[in-house]
Amino acid sequence: MITAIKNNSLLDFENELSLILNTYSDEIEKAKKIIMFIEDILKQLSDWLKNHAFETVQDEITFFKEVKPNIVAKLIFYKEVLLLIATQPIDKNKKVKHFEKKLDSINQFHRKNREFIKYIKSQSTQFDELYFTRKEYKDLILNDCIVINQDAKLCTSHDYLLAKVIAYELLALHVENRIDNLNKSCSIMNIQFNSNLHWTAKKVDLIELIYALHESKVFDNGQADIKEITHVFEKAFQIDLGDNITRSFIDIKNRKSDQTRFLNQLQDALETKIENDLN
Template sequence: MITGIKNNCLLDFETELSLILNTYSNEIEKAKKIIIFIEDTLKKLTKWLKNHVFETIQEEIKFFKEIKPNIVAKLIFYKEILSLVATLPIDKTKKVKHFEKKIDAINQFHRKNREFIKYIKSHSSHFDELYFTRKKYKDLFLNDCMVINQDAKLCTSHDYLLAEVIAYELLVLHIENRIDNLNQSCAITPNQIHSNLHWTAKKIDLIELIYALHEAKVFDNGQADIKEITHVFEKAFQIDLGDNITRSFIDIKNRKTDQTRFLNQLQATLENKIENDLH
């Protein structure tokens, strides 16, 4: 039964993982130890899974939607951390660019899998039997090609994709903290900008504008960091945009219609002004 693997493996997994996290301070050494540990855990899980028969479809869905993806997600996360740290440049500015490049890749992943991520985030379940059970027949158009090379007893069409979603959420938070730490030394102090202006529109509107300006490369010939630009706007307009503007940008991208809503409003307003002045 599923409770057996929970008691014998998953609880031990969390305990051992915490022990490794508390034992090693070096980031690379810690990541290596955790990767070895998780791969060993997955080997045991694989052996168990090959001979296990789930009593109900609900049990199978629970395993492939809640249990396995959360273990695999940690493996993906720490492999990504190891890769990022091992290839980290020495120069601080290049380090920020290095981290931002990874965030851009994660954003592409989100765009590619937007509908599935919405399905997960909305706690939907109507496709669970299709996504998280090992049926012999599935819709060929919905299957990921990589499933062809995997043992059908060990995976479903979407359990690894869900693990990636979980892992990349953790990775974005980790990278944002790293970027914040790098930018602290060049952060703007309150005395550097004197303004009585206050931003009175929505915060998400300002974030939309900041991303547009950043992508247009209008500051420092495109070399300015998005965090630095954000700090300037926060100080200039006396507003706190919070620590996670990347997550806000993901919300903008996930809009079903009118993704650049604020920019469209600005354009329409300015065009109306020009039109009225001509008459």
């Protein structure tokens, strides 16, 4: 497996990870086994990196941009999951708040690192050599502060940050799913709708609309939860938005242009209707 990873292939790693996931049913035990597995992999990679010189700059970029961050991301993710489980309260309502607080911190992280996330999402490469190669002398102002206390042979200025980006996207989906499960007993889930309307636009368009309504505080004087609003729309328009709410909103935020694309289309359509009626 290590040989495959050294050759910039994550296939063996993902296969081993799947084996562990399928072997253990207990969530805590599963997370602990995965953490031990990944830490062992990273220790072996660290020993290798201390004496390794990549044949080309592109090989080094590929390793620190595509291979290592995806391994470290899984470690961050499962450590976060363990911490969430260990610190969750007993009361159900308090559990929901517990997980919502984690979602808030994830969103804060995304806001803080918005430009870097845009760089990654847009598949840009112009700063790859700066971000994802090991150089003995770099402008520390450009570096993530965490690398100052790390061995420069083992990391670059941004590979750990990229790992956190990947991990937090996984964590956001995980936390949203937990909140969904906790809210299943809420009365909103049992509301019966008689409408035959079906949402036929894109799911991401509906998600954009839901977030706009939530942020406008038009329901319950702004006290309505985003999940509650989402469930109402799912029931009303017979659509399953799944676990992709937060992830889709992250994609909306990271659009290069026209971030409120669907809302702009709605405004244009209504203005056109008004103009046509007046003529």
